[in-house]
Amino acid sequence: MAPSRRRRCNTRLALLLLFVLLLLQELSAVASSDDAPCDFPAIFNFGDSNSDTGGLSALFAALPPPFGRTYFGMPAGRYSDGRLIIDFMAQSLGIRYLSPYLDSVGSNFTQGANFATAAATIRLANGSSDISPISLDVQMSEFEQFINRSQFVYNNIGGIYREILPKGEYFPRALYTFDIGQNDLVSKGYLANMTTEQVQAFVPDLMEKLSAAIQRVYRLGGRYFWVHNTAPLGCLTYAVVLRPDIAAPKDDAGCSVAYNTGARFFNARLNETVARLRASLPDATLTYVDVYSAKYKLFSQAKQLGFRDPLRVCCGYGGGEYNFDRNIRCGGRMEVNGTSVLAGKSCEDPSRSVGWDGVHFTEAANKFVYDQIVDGKLSDPPVPLRLACRWGGRR
Numbered sequence: 150m151a152p153s154r155r156r157r158c159n160t161r162l163a164l165l166l167l168f169v170l171l172l173l174q175e176l177s178a179v180a181s182s183d184d185a186p187c188d189f190p191a192i193f194n195f196g197d198s199n200s201d202t203g204g205l206s207a208l209f210a211a212l213p214p215p216f217g218r219t220y221f222g223m224p225a226g227r228y229s230d231g232r233l234i235i236d237f238m239a240q241s242l243g244i245r246y247l248s249p250y251l252d253s254v255g256s257n258f259t260q261g262a263n264f265a266t267a268a269a270t271i272r273l274a275n276g277s278s279d280i281s282p283i284s285l286d287v288q289m290s291e292f293e294q295f296i297n298r299s300q301f302v303y304n305n306i307g308g309i310y311r312e313i314l315p316k317g318e319y320f321p322r323a324l325y326t327f328d329i330g331q332n333d334l335v336s337k338g339y340l341a342n343m344t345t346e347q348v349q350a351f352v353p354d355l356m357e358k359l360s361a362a363i364q365r366v367y368r369l370g371g372r373y374f375w376v377h378n379t380a381p382l383g384c385l386t387y388a389v390v391l392r393p394d395i396a397a398p399k400d401d402a403g404c405s406v407a408y409n410t411g412a413r414f415f416n417a418r419l420n421e422t423v424a425r426l427r428a429s430l431p432d433a434t435l436t437y438v439d440v441y442s443a444k445y446k447l448f449s450q451a452k453q454l455g456f457r458d459p460l461r462v463c464c465g466y467g468g469g470e471y472n473f474d475r476n477i478r479c480g481g482r483m484e485v486n487g488t489s490v491l492a493g494k495s496c497e498d499p500s501r502s503v504g505w506d507g508v509h510f511t512e513a514a515n516k517f518v519y520d521q522i523v524d525g526k527l528s529d530p531p532v533p534l535r536l537a538c539r540w541g542g543r544r
């Protein structure tokens with residue numbers, strides 16, 4: 150009896166040990182998978198000029214100097230003196246700067262593509278009344294074609310195309326980024342003489358369309374989403390100058406209260422929309438990124454951050470409080486004694502300015518925003534960029 154009991158006891162001990170070992174292994178697997186970076190092989194981006202790396206410029210007229218002067222040494226299709234937030238994001242993930250889908254010269258889509266196009270809206274564009282016809286729905290159909298056609302060419306033609314197109318396996322592992330809404334609210338809202346109430350009234354429609362776009366990417370295989378909210382629009386020089394009746398009253402940072410009320414309304418609905426998608430797309434990871442707060446700091450704490458008067462744009466014409474002239478923008482020219490001369494000039498040191506051209510930020514400001522958002526402290530859930538494939542708060 151005794152030996153058999155001992156054997157049974159040993160078996161139990163062995164089983165227990167095995168169980169503990171398995172548990173430990175499981176725990177360490179979970180722990181390491183939690184902070185192992187996602188190794189996103191690609192980024193596919195959708196949006197407007199906040200993240201356009203040359204789409205509109207390739208499609209219509211190229212941006213003139215002094216755009217691009219700080220980093221690229223020449224215009225690079227970006228609405229800034231240098232890099233954008235999306236450039237810093239790509240760089241930190243070891244991904245080359247995104248080529249615009251619409252740029253057929255010299256593009257390399259191995260690690261993703263950029264569908265963002267300046268002036269894009271979430272709502273459908275209306276042809277001639279819009280600066281850009283490439284609204285979000287168009288960007289979606291471009292993306293759908295991009296998947297199909299890139300894979301057809303990659304697999305059936307090969308050759309050089311294997312060096313400039315992504316592998317099929319990259320699509321489900323890629324990061325899908327969105328930064329859009331500003332033009333719906335400003336160009337198509339406030340600057341079309343709407344009141345904040347009228348602007349707020351169409352926000353549900355924007356949410357429906359943005360939500361549909363994310364679901365479309367999901368159906369096409371995308372799983373990891375990173376969604377920027379909109380800027381404090383009332384701090385943007387063009388918004389303030391072009392709609393003086395609504396620009397006052399201002400808050401302590403010198404930003405228009407009405408505009409920012411509209412922007413925060415949009416952002417609150419966006420946060421809810423992303424939360425709803427998180428619940429309805431079970432194996433997707435969605436990160437809502439509060440870019441508004443990062444950008445607002447550039448205005449409320451400009452001095453402490455080493456910037457000059459943040460609403461006075463670096464590249465513009467006319468001097469004064471804003472150095473912004475609606476007719477002569479950054480890079481704009483005028484006739485002087487029969488010769489065309491550059492009138493919309495850059496300031497000496499763009500790294501000390503927040504606003505670049507009255508609508509967009511300088512590279513220095515973009516870098517500040519990137520630094521604020523990259524570690525996840527302004528995100529819901531608070532996951533760093535390199536871990537944005539994790540479940541974050543939902544685990």
Ligand SMILES: *[C@@H]1O[C@H](CO)[C@@H](O)[C@H](O)[C@H]1NC(C)=O
Nearest residue numbers: 270271272273274275279337
């Ligand atoms: C396009 O025009 C229609 C009809 O006028 C309007 O309802 C819609 O809001 C417009 N869309 C944009 C983006 O301006």
Ligand SMILES: *[C@@H]1O[C@H](CO)[C@@H](O)[C@H](O)[C@H]1NC(C)=O
Nearest residue numbers: 290292293294295296297298
């Ligand atoms: C992509 O391919 C799928 C499957 O072949 C097809 O159903 C879909 O219509 C295609 N989409 C486009 C935009 O060509």
Ligand SMILES: *[C@@H]1O[C@H](CO)[C@@H](O)[C@H](O)[C@H]1NC(C)=O
Nearest residue numbers: 244245257258259260312313
């Ligand atoms: C495109 O970029 C990838 C890496 O991002 C690189 O390996 C490849 O050589 C590039 N293709 C060309 C044609 O330069």
Ligand SMILES: *[C@@H]1O[C@H](CO)[C@@H](O)[C@H](O)[C@H]1NC(C)=O
Nearest residue numbers: 336339340341342343392394
């Ligand atoms: C907005 O109102 C101003 C002043 O009443 C007017 O001059 C302008 O043409 C209007 N703009 C639009 C887009 O309706």
Ligand SMILES: *[C@@H]1O[C@H](CO)[C@@H](O)[C@H](O)[C@H]1NC(C)=O
Nearest residue numbers: 417420421424437439527529
């Ligand atoms: C977004 O909504 C979540 C709840 O889903 C909330 O906890 C969070 O504070 C909100 N974030 C922002 C920036 O409003």
Ligand SMILES: *[C@@H]1O[C@H](CO)[C@@H](O)[C@H](O)[C@H]1NC(C)=O
Nearest residue numbers: 483484485486487488489490
């Ligand atoms: C334009 O020509 C007039 C007359 O020759 C001259 O006085 C003036 O300085 C010129 N203006 C500029 C900006 O060169």
